[in-house]
Amino acid sequence: MTLTLLTPIPEQTALLAEGKLTARITKFRPISGLTRTRGLRKKKWRSNPYQFVRFAHPVEAEFAKVLTYYRVRWLYEPHQFPLDWHPDGTVARMFAPDFYLPEFDLYAELTTQKQNLVTRKNAKLRRLRELYPEINIRLFYRKDLQRLLARFGIAVSSQIVTPPGGLAL
Template sequence: MRGRGANDEADGGARVVPTGAAPAPGPWIARQAVLPSFGPVVRRGSDDDFAHPAERELARVLTFYGVRWVYEPTTFALRRTGDGGSAAFFTPDFYLPDHRLYIELTTMRQRLVTRKNQKLRRLRALYPAVGIKLLYRRDYQQLVDAYEPAKADPDQDRIGPIVYPASVIAARIETLAGQIAADFAVAGPSWSTRSPVLVGVGQGSDRFLSALTAALTHRGVEYGQDRIELTRYDPVGDGRARVRRAPHLDLSGRRVLLVEDVVSTGLSLAYLVAWLRRRGVRDITACTLLDRTAARLVEVPVRHVGFEVSAALLAGFGLGLRRQFSELPYIAAIAPASLPRSSV
């Protein structure tokens, strides 16, 4: 996300990092870039490492959740000259080696990102095996909103239009319970000798978990129930994520269904999946009331979804965001009383 166009042209100041042998003229389009080797890199990065504060903030979030990242490690050739030289380049901001994913972050306004989209389409056409995701301004703002600390003055926000009435939520939970019951009815792996366990993730899942388990009990489904809770990301802190409330049940040899209120980037869910696997849990899936797939950064095992939602901030029905509205029986949009942010 270099503001001076360093990713565009060779003479624009791009820092070219070798990606293997240079492709030969002609059939080079069909060749794949050779990705560099990465050590076990998990680092915060100093302010001087990044071209924009938004990149620094994203790096801090990744580090908090233990996601290994490397900043601008690879430059891809997008256009060749007649003699086989490179005329245009693209250098994504981050590479996540454990997820084989590049991330490009742009905080330009939407009407100015046409050229960036063209470059990404070109990169995907030339290097189809390379995974890359573009985070737009709205995606970054959603990330900031999701991880921002609780407001000192909760009255800054007010409830907007109802998105999902209570009756719609209840009906959808009944449908999810039917799907989960069908899954649980299928014999588990040979090593799974006990009933599955539903594990609620954080305070925001409590109401959804309660309604879901009631529907499962009504169907005569046998299951265990527990809870897990992560520390929350602090933009000014130096810590790493940790499990501050571990499950009390022994989950070894049992199927685990993590129950979330919202899955967005997938970073916290991926952290929990890895944490549970290190403790002997071999079969882990997730159920979420709200799923923001457009914001996903890493793949996570979400099997059951209540509602696919957009980037709009939502509250109510026990959701963890804006707890002052958690007792509402429905889910509604949040209408901030303050003016929209304009600093990014």
Template sequence: MPDRTELGDVASTTPRFAHESEEELARLLDFYGIRWEYEPRSFPLERDAEGRVTESFSPDFYLPDFDLYIELTTLKQSLVTRKNRKVRRLRELYPEVRLKIFYGRDYRSLLFKYGLAK
């Protein structure tokens, strides 16, 4: 698989990441030739009485060759608790969706393993 910079217009092929950790993971996936998509889908979790989506969850990455979503959670604990609630709801509503969560310690361990730790 060609590197994203070999595909031509880098600005149109490189997403705007919400957090530096997402960009680091994207570089690691690129290095190993793993195809990925950034926040390709939002899963509705709650709807109001009129059926409008009031809460949704958009995993950070989708790895199409593995049919796997990845969510990075390197945030402070109060935000992790809220995200965990969303993940539980996603699993209730969409049991067929495969999702792997990388918490801060998991993510740091991954970076260390591949020599990317700062």
């Protein structure tokens, strides 16, 4: 019986030097499930993008829907503007307007707080206008939103008061 000698296993470094050990990765085909998930996600995004944006307040979601309805592109809180800095140069106060409308180069900030509680927001806005005078920004107060969204049949508050005389509107 003769022994057949096996060829020695070559060292990796030797193969690398010869150029034989190339990383051969076969073309990655996404698993069909993954493709399907991506497809569904895309479809879902097209059918309802609001599921993918985390709005801070339902009124903002309504506002976004009104904009989309009128085919106006919007971005939700895309930019942050530093307003104040600590002595070491780090940012102490920022302001991120709720919406940016690229078509009009306009920022919109919505507030549902009562008029007497919006002092801080007004101060922030004043500071923003001082530091960045080139920025167009509109602040929508609670009463503006109520009136604006009422035009579209949306109540800012959930309660609807029956008008005097009992006329159901």
